[in-house]
Amino acid sequence: MSNQRVSRRQFLNYTLTGVGGFMAAGMLMPMVRFAIDPVLTAEAGGDFVSTGTTLEELSDVPTRIDFSYEQKDAWYTSEVTQTAWVYLDEQQNVVALNPTCKHLGCTVNWEGTESEPNRFFCPCHNGLYEKSGKNVPGTPPTAPLDMLEARVGDDGILQLGQTVPNTIA
Amino acid sequence: MIWSGKEITLYFQEKKYIDTVTVPLLPVSFGESSRQEAEQGEFIPLLTSLLERQFKGRMLLLPPFTYFSTESDEQKKQRLNDWVLQFKKEEFKNIIFVTADPFWRGHEQEFDAEIIWMPSIPMEHMDAKYKQKIVDDQVSQLVKLIVQKWQAN
Numbered sequence: 380m381s382n383q384r385v386s387r388r389q390f391l392n393y394t395l396t397g398v399g400g401f402m403a404a405g406m407l408m409p410m411v412r413f414a415i416d417p418v419l420t421a422e423a424g425g426d427f428v429s430t431g432t433t434l435e436e437l438s439d440v441p442t443r444i445d446f447s448y449e450q451k452d453a454w455y456t457s458e459v460t461q462t463a464w465v466y467l468d469e470q471q472n473v474v475a476l477n478p479t480c481k482h483l484g485c486t487v488n489w490e491g492t493e494s495e496p497n498r499f500f501c502p503c504h505n506g507l508y509e510k511s512g513k514n515v516p517g518t519p520p521t522a523p524l525d526m527l528e529a530r531v532g533d534d535g536i537l538q539l540g541q542t543v544p545n546t547i548a
Numbered sequence: 549m550i551w552s553g554k555e556i557t558l559y560f561q562e563k564k565y566i567d568t569v570t571v572p573l574l575p576v577s578f579g580e581s582s583r584q585e586a587e588q589g590e591f592i593p594l595l596t597s598l599l600e601r602q603f604k605g606r607m608l609l610l611p612p613f614t615y616f617s618t619e620s621d622e623q624k625k626q627r628l629n630d631w632v633l634q635f636k637k638e639e640f641k642n643i644i645f646v647t648a649d650p651f652w653r654g655h656e657q658e659f660d661a662e663i664i665w666m667p668s669i670p671m672e673h674m675d676a677k678y679k680q681k682i683v684d685d686q687v688s689q690l691v692k693l694i695v696q697k698w699q700a701n
Binding site for chain 2: 458460480482483484485486501502503504519
C-alpha cells in the first residue's frame with residue numbers, strides 16, 4: 380500500500396493525539412455550548428404569535444387584527460388580547476402598527492373620525508397619524524406609532540412579534 | 549389610567565388631559581340576589597377595564613363604589629352623591645358610573661353625573677371566544693356613548 384513506514388513511536392503518537400483530542404472535545408463541547416447558549420435560544424425563541432389571519436386577507440387598507448397570547452405576571456397567568464393595524468405597503472410588505480397612542484396611551488382607530496380620512500385617529504385628544512404611523516404635527520402626539528415585528532409563516536398565516544420603534548415614518 | 553401606583557403618578561403629571569373619571573357601581577349582599585350581584589361584580593369591572601384600555605389617556609378608572617344592597621335608598625344615594633362632589637372638586641368634567649344594578653335605573657337624573665346602566669350577562673358557562681365577542685360588543689357601545697359625550701362638551 381504505502382511505502383512510508385510507520386514507526387512504533389509514530390503510531391503511538393497518532394493514536395494518543397486522536398484519543399486525547401476526543402477527550403478534550405468531549406470536555407470542551409458542553410462548556411462552549413453553555414457559553415454561547417443565550418445566542419442560540421434567542422434565535423430559536425423569537426416570540427412570534429400566530430394571528431389566525433392569512434396573507435390574502437390583508438390589503439392596502441389597514442385592518443384591525445386581534446391576537447392573544449399568555450402573559451405571566453408574577454403569580455398570575457392571563458390571556459392577553461392585543462390589537463394591531465395591519466396593511467400591505469406598495470412593495471407588498473406587511474406593515475403592522477401598534478394602536479397605542481404615543482400621547483397618553485389611548486387606542487387609535489383607522490379613519491376613527493369622518494373628518495380625517497386615511498389617517499389614524501385618537502378619540503381622547505384628537506391625535507392624528509398618517510398611514511405610515513407618522514404623527515401629524517399640531518396634534519398632541521409627539522412620536523410616530525410603534526410597529527410590531529411581522530412575518531408570514533410557511534402556512535401563509537401572519538405572525539406578530541415584539542413592539543419596535545417605527546422605521547418607516 | 550388605572551388606580552395603580554405607577555399610573556397615578558402619570559395622572560398627576562398629565563392631569564390637564566384627564567377630564568373623565570369612571571367608577572363601577574357594585575352591590576353586595578348575602579341572600580337571594582347574591583348570585584346576580586356576583587355576576588355583576590364579574591362583568592362590570594371587566595367592561596370598565598376594557599373601556600379604560602381604549603381611553604387610557606383621558607379616563608381615570610377608580611376602584612368600584614360598593615354598597616350593601618340592603619342599605620337604605622337614601623344612604624346609597626347620599627354616599628354616591630358624596631363621590632360626585634369629590635370629583636367635582638377635582639374638576640373632572642365627565643363623571644361616568646357604570647352599573648348593572650337595577651336600583652340605579654330611574655335615578656340617573658338625580659346626580660350631576662352620567663349613570664350608564666348595562667344589563668349584566670352571566671358569563672360562567674360561556675366559552676372564551678363567545679364571551680370575548682359579547683364583551684367587545686358591549687364595550688364598543690360604551691365607547692360610542694363616551695365619544696359622543698366628549699364631543700358634546
